Amino acid sequence: xxxxxxxxxxxxxxxxxxLAAGVGRGGVVPVRRDDARTAGERRPAxxxxxxxxxxxxxxxxxxxxxxxxxxLGRPPVPSLARHDERGGPPEGRRxxxxxxxxxxxxxxxxxxxxxxxxxxxxxxxxxxxxxLLGWAVGADRTAIVAHPDAPxxxxxxxxxxxxxxxxEAGEPVAYIRGLKEFHGLAFSVDPRxxxxxxxxxxxxxxxxxxxxxxxxxRPYEAGGGPGGGGDPIRIADVGTGSxxxxxxxxxxxxxxxxxxxxxxxxxxxxxxxxALQLARExxxxxxxxxxxxxxxxxxFPPVLPDDGAPLDIVLANLPYVRSDAIPGLPIAASFEPxxxxxxxxxxxxxxxxxLARLPDVLAEGGVAFVEIGADQGEAGPLAVAEILPGWHADxxxxxxxxxxxxxxxxx
Numbered sequence: 001x002x003x004x005x006x007x008x009x010x011x012x013x014x015x016x017x018x019l020a021a022g023v024g025r026g027g028v029v030p031v032r033r034d035d036a037r038t039a040g041e042r043r044p045a046x047x048x049x050x051x052x053x054x055x056x057x058x059x060x061x062x063x064x065x066x067x068x069x070x071x072l073g074r075p076p077v078p079s080l081a082r083h084d085e086r087g088g089p090p091e092g093r094r095x096x097x098x099x100x101x102x103x104x105x106x107x108x109x110x111x112x113x114x115x116x117x118x119x120x121x122x123x124x125x126x127x128x129x130x131x132l133l134g135w136a137v138g139a140d141r142t143a144i145v146a147h148p149d150a151p152x153x154x155x156x157x158x159x160x161x162x163x164x165x166x167x168e169a170g171e172p173v174a175y176i177r178g179l180k181e182f183h184g185l186a187f188s189v190d191p192r193x194x195x196x197x198x199x200x201x202x203x204x205x206x207x208x209x210x211x212x213x214x215x216x217x218r219p220y221e222a223g224g225g226p227g228g229g230g231d232p233i234r235i236a237d238v239g240t241g242s243x244x245x246x247x248x249x250x251x252x253x254x255x256x257x258x259x260x261x262x263x264x265x266x267x268x269x270x271x272x273x274x275a276l277q278l279a280r281e282x283x284x285x286x287x288x289x290x291x292x293x294x295x296x297x298x299x300f301p302p303v304l305p306d307d308g309a310p311l312d313i314v315l316a317n318l319p320y321v322r323s324d325a326i327p328g329l330p331i332a333a334s335f336e337p338x339x340x341x342x343x344x345x346x347x348x349x350x351x352x353x354x355l356a357r358l359p360d361v362l363a364e365g366g367v368a369f370v371e372i373g374a375d376q377g378e379a380g381p382l383a384v385a386e387i388l389p390g391w392h393a394d395x396x397x398x399x400x401x402x403x404x405x406x407x408x409x410x411x
Contacts (some may be wrong), residue, residue, distance in 0.1 A: 017161055027057040075340035104157070107148030109133055113164045120168040135177045160273070170331035183248035186394070187282050193275040196244040200317055202398040203371050204248045205274060207235070207315055210367065211253060213314070232291075234309060236361070238299055238316040238354060240268035241340060243279025245315060247340075247402050250288035260291025264405045267299045267305055299354055300361050308361035317339050317371040318350035319343040348383055353408075355387040358408065368408040377403030384408055 072183045104112070110129050117125035133142045136159040137152060152160070163176050174180040178213070181205050182196040189195050204394050214233055237246040246268045258264055268283075270276040277289055283289040295301050304311065334343065343349055347381055351370055358368055372380045377395050381404075384393035384409040390411035398404035 004064065006363055019208060021099075023270060042321060050288075055339040060301070076353050102153055106133065106144055106150050106152060109152050109157070109160060110144075110148070113160070116164060117167055120170075122167070122310065128167055132163040132167065132176060133160050140336065171287045171335050172332040175335060180242075180244075182244045183252070185242050185244075185251060185286060187242055188285065189242055190279065190336065190337060192272070192278045194243040194336050196242060199398045199400070199402075199404055200245065200371060201248075202396065203315060203317060203369055204245055204252070206369055206396060206405055206407075207249055207313060208244075208252050210369075211235070211249070211258070212256065213256065215263060231309070232262060234267070234306070234363075235264060235313045235315065236269065236300070236311045238269050238314060239318050239350075240270045240279045240294075241275050241317070243268060243282040243294075246279070246292060247283050247286050247288045249315075250283070250292060251286055254288070260288070264291060266292045266293060267311070268294050269300060270294070271296065271298045272339070275337075275340075299357055304361060311361050312363050312366050314354075314358065314366070314368040315370075316351075316354055316368070318354060320347040320351060320371070320373045321374065322347045346379065347376060348379060352383055352387060353381070355384060357407070358388065361374060363409070364410065366410070370406040370408065372403060372405070372406050374402040380406040 050245060073384065085274050095120070104374070110126070110133060113129040114126045119127050122128055130141050130144050133152070134141045137144070137156040166176050167173060172383065174189050174195045178188060178190065178230060178405055179186050180196050181187075182198070182231070183201050211233055218230055235249070236245075237243075237249075240246055244294040246266050250264075250266060253264055256262065260266070268276075271281060276294055276296055280289070280294050283294075284294055293305055295305075319339065320340050321341045323342050323344055325347075326333075326342055329341070343351070351372070354368075354370065362368060372395070378397060381393040384391055388408070392407075392409045395403045396407065
């Protein structure tokens with residue numbers, strides 16, 4: 001007896017023979033199942049998307065690609081008989097005489113979608129298709145790539161078709177999926193805030209290193225945790241947006257036995273109330289809200305928390321794209337808040353405003369880390385020298401060797 005493979009995506013108890021469908025410019029076109037062919041197209045190993053400038057949009061790889069994890073052997077097929085919101089029979093108990101409608105295989109769906117996205121101008125068409133199909137069927141990208149012959153259920157095919165149409169119109173993959181992987185975590189994203197960029201992980205890593213270095217100077221607690229004495233290290237994430245920086249730091253410190261609230265506190269500020277709410281949602285989703293405060297403010301609140309106690313570490317990823325460069329950005333950027341991108345005539349307006357406030361909020365021995373564009377490696381330190389004479393400034397590079405983080409300390 002021939003065993004028919006189960007489809008990716010939720011089953012739909014619809015009578016009739018099993019069909020396949022080609023995914024092309026005209027949408028889903030039914031054909032006989034035994035006429036379907038597998039595309040099996042693979043993305044070349046190590047292939048990377050072009051990195052458009054300004055640097056805020058430049059990246060290594062792809063803005064929606066999950067962090068790569070080492071995988072040994074061929075991964076198992078995920079659960080294929082998924083239930084949608086309408087419900088459905090349990091696995092192995094489908095109604096007699098009913099088969100799930102099957103559209104194209106994974107390979108066929110990816111081939112058709114890749115062709116459409118490439119024609120629409122996507123430089124990462126194959127990767128876009130893989131991420132969106134994984135989202136549509138509820139499986140990770142690894143499973144999608146590993147099982148090109150698996151059929152796709154009709155409901156999942158409908159979601160995939162809608163996602164491809166949105167991507168053809170230029171909408172970012174992260175907004176379509178509603179999430180973005182950043183620093184090993186999945187963050188909810190939507191047009192309330194800028195999509196976190198991979199290069200910003202450099203800022204997070206530097207901040208974590210700074211915190212751990214400061215805690216290492218304190219005696220360890222009996223339970224093995226660092227930083228047993230003194231006041232907590234006070235951090236501010238200025239212009240938090242989706243909260244990705246603050247939450248990623250809090251989670252990373254938790255994994256290092258650092259107790260938020262006792263050893264470290266984080267103040268997350270944001271002028272947009274909508275973006276601030278998104279940051280709160282992400283903090284709660286990652287159980288990182290303890291020890292964090294969310295304040296609607298332009299840069300800093302009039303009075304800092306804890307009776308105005310100064311900050312030990314200030315972090316900022318403020319808008320730094322030149323105003324005249326905005327129209328030349330990829331169309332995906334038009335879906336993001338312009339206020340989160342536009343840094344004025346030379347891209348440094350918001351950064352200069354931050355520098356002017358540092359003497360009032362930064363503690364003696366404190367430090368600020370500010371993300372900058374790849375073309376601002378010289379202009380950033382010059383702005384510090386102009387606004388904060390006598391202070392020290394240097395620039396760290398990202399994994400691509402590009403200027404990325406401006407470090408600022410009192411002289």
